[in-house]
Amino acid sequence: MDDREWLTERFEEHRTQLRAVAYRMLGSVSEADDAVQDAWLRVSRADTGDVENLGAWLTTVVARVCLNMLRSRQHRRDEPFEVHMPDPIISPDSGVDPEHEAVLADSVGLALLVVLETLSPAERLAFVLHDMFAVPFEEIASMIERSPAAARQLASRARRRVRDQAPLPDPDLTRQRAVVNAFFAAARDGDFDALVTVLDPGVVLRSDGGAARARHTVVITGAHTVAGQALTFRRFSPFVQPALINGAAGVVAIANGQPLSVMAFTVADGKVLAIDVLSDPERLRRLDLPVFDG
Numbered sequence: 001m002d003d004r005e006w007l008t009e010r011f012e013e014h015r016t017q018l019r020a021v022a023y024r025m026l027g028s029v030s031e032a033d034d035a036v037q038d039a040w041l042r043v044s045r046a047d048t049g050d051v052e053n054l055g056a057w058l059t060t061v062v063a064r065v066c067l068n069m070l071r072s073r074q075h076r077r078d079e080p081f082e083v084h085m086p087d088p089i090i091s092p093d094s095g096v097d098p099e100h101e102a103v104l105a106d107s108v109g110l111a112l113l114v115v116l117e118t119l120s121p122a123e124r125l126a127f128v129l130h131d132m133f134a135v136p137f138e139e140i141a142s143m144i145e146r147s148p149a150a151a152r153q154l155a156s157r158a159r160r161r162v163r164d165q166a167p168l169p170d171p172d173l174t175r176q177r178a179v180v181n182a183f184f185a186a187a188r189d190g191d192f193d194a195l196v197t198v199l200d201p202g203v204v205l206r207s208d209g210g211a212a213r214a215r216h217t218v219v220i221t222g223a224h225t226v227a228g229q230a231l232t233f234r235r236f237s238p239f240v241q242p243a244l245i246n247g248a249a250g251v252v253a254i255a256n257g258q259p260l261s262v263m264a265f266t267v268a269d270g271k272v273l274a275i276d277v278l279s280d281p282e283r284l285r286r287l288d289l290p291v292f293d294g
Helices: 003-026 029-045 054-076 110-116 121-133 137-144 148-165 173-189 192-198 211-216 223-239 281-285
Strands: 090-092 199-208 218-221 240-245 248-255 258-268 271-278
Touching: 003 029, 003 054, 003 121, 029 054, 054 121, 054 137, 110 121, 110 148, 110 258, 110 271, 121 137, 121 148, 137 148, 173 192, 173 223, 173 240, 173 248, 173 258, 173 271, 192 199, 192 223, 199 223, 218 223, 223 240, 223 248, 223 258, 240 258, 258 281
Parallel strands: 199 271
Antiparallel strands: 090 240, 199 218, 240 248, 248 258, 258 271
8 A cells, every 4th residue: 555545544444533623613614614625625735744743734724724714704694693593413313323432522503513613713622622622722822823721711701601502402302302392382383381491591592694684683581572472483494304403492484395494403402592583585495304204
């Protein structure tokens, strides 16, 4: 086996891990795949003879590519919306697709990714690499041209925002699904009081309608306000299909084989803490959906 073949095999061994890094950094499956491919092109031209830990080195290469993509994305967004929903990973309610299991390890829920979207590129890099992949701050510092102390501070600031805005969900999917079912039963019946009961007092609803439906891009908070909005969901009741959204209980509203919206729920202690909705028609058409009835 020559050096090229050896490097190709080693890269493929690490591809799943690299996709996981890139998805957390970018919040987009397609962009994550592009970043991993770009990293391979760079790696294939590099001299790896002195690399002692190939996996760690590949992680930093992918992270640098993602950092550049985040900075470029930041410059392109002339009018940032109040909320931008990352690409959801949708699986049948029966379980997460094996292809997505590694990418979604460590409970990478949609609510967490929404919060990561609000971080600066440097904050996101520091948090993702250190808190999720245990990359030392010394290595992170060199990527963002800051001191290790500054990198540590960036991660700490990101960590506080994540802790405040992306609560940990109940690990039991059965309990999650029971709460989501209760939510839709109350919405279907027009039962405002039942909706308020299933919602946490500080619940947040984030909806991304995209450029085509900008008025549907909103953030609202509070059980009574969200319950009032949820009553409008009853028109979707005939089309709702249970699904796993980034490994958590959620739904896809789908009619004639076309998705109308994706709703991800963060559930803990028997209450809905967050609802994240993607209703951007253009992005919905590009989703990789499992087979649903309807």
